[in-house]
Amino acid sequence: MVSGLFQVFSSQVLPGLEEQRKQVLGKLQTLYPNHAKQRVDAFLTLMIVILSALLKFLDPPGSKDRTWEIVDWWMQYQGRVAEETERDTNLPIYLLDALVKEMLAQGEDFRKQYYMSFDLTKNEFGDPVELSFLASGRDLLMALQILGKNKGFKFPFSNAKQLGIRIANDSEVLEKAGWRREHEKTVHGLKYYRLTRKLV
Numbered sequence: 001m002v003s004g005l006f007q008v009f010s011s012q013v014l015p016g017l018e019e020q021r022k023q024v025l026g027k028l029q030t031l032y033p034n035h036a037k038q039r040v041d042a043f044l045t046l047m048i049v050i051l052s053a054l055l056k057f058l059d060p061p062g063s064k065d066r067t068w069e070i071v072d073w074w075m076q077y078q079g080r081v082a083e084e085t086e087r088d089t090n091l092p093i094y095l096l097d098a099l100v101k102e103m104l105a106q107g108e109d110f111r112k113q114y115y116m117s118f119d120l121t122k123n124e125f126g127d128p129v130e131l132s133f134l135a136s137g138r139d140l141l142m143a144l145q146i147l148g149k150n151k152g153f154k155f156p157f158s159n160a161k162q163l164g165i166r167i168a169n170d171s172e173v174l175e176k177a178g179w180r181r182e183h184e185k186t187v188h189g190l191k192y193y194r195l196t197r198k199l200v
Contacts (some may be wrong), residue, residue: 013053021045027068092167093154093177095144100131100197102147113150114143120185123200134184134197137164140195 013020017086024045037044052067057126059066090108103110111117118133137160144163145196159164167174171181185192 013050017049020049024048028071031068031072035075035079037075037078088131090170090173090177091177092163092170093174095147096174096179096195097177098151098195099143099147101149102198103131103133104128112145115139116143127200129200130196130198132194134192134194136190136192138190138193 018044021042025041028041028044028048032038048067048071051070052065055066055070055162104120106113116133116135116139120128120133121130121132141157141160141163144157145155157166167181174181180194180196182194182196183191184194
């Protein structure tokens with residue numbers, strides 16, 4: 001089997017390899033200009049050239065070339081993995097999701113302890129589908145500091161401005177994770193945002 005692979009490489013891959021890689025790279029950059037694994041494009045081009053060569057032997061004679069179908073499936077899969085990783089390692093998402101869990105667990109008692117109210121939307125079966133709350137940067141900072149103290153973790157932001165900038169910078173990632181942040185009002189120069197989390 002190994003000798004067979006070497007024969008395929010020597011007859012199908014190595015002849016004109018650089019030209020093949022240039023063509024593949026051009027198509028890759030056209031079809032997927034901002035894909036999750038862009039930093040390894042040079043490696044991907046080689047893998048795609050090898051894949052194309054192997055499919056000539058694996059697929060029935062005269063069948064349609066499936067190279068770019070497989071590449072497309074892989075690109076979409078890697079994009080989903082990258083998004084999930086980004087969400088799972090994002091600090092504002094972690095903190096806000098932890099606050100939502102506390103809201104759901106505490107219910108009516110949440111306001112007494114965290115000095116913040118929230119609105120919960122339920123479906124026709126009584127299951128929560130969306131949660132939202134209105135908060136200034138200071139309100140949110142205080143609630144998250146209380147959460148950190150209650151749950152025993154060190155809160156990483158020292159002031160409301162620092163927290164607000166980080167949330168604003170990560171707004172795209174927050175949206176992908178099911179969050180929506182909208183400016184609702186300004187009172188005496190203090191901005192209040194409505195933060196909404198989809199629960200289903």
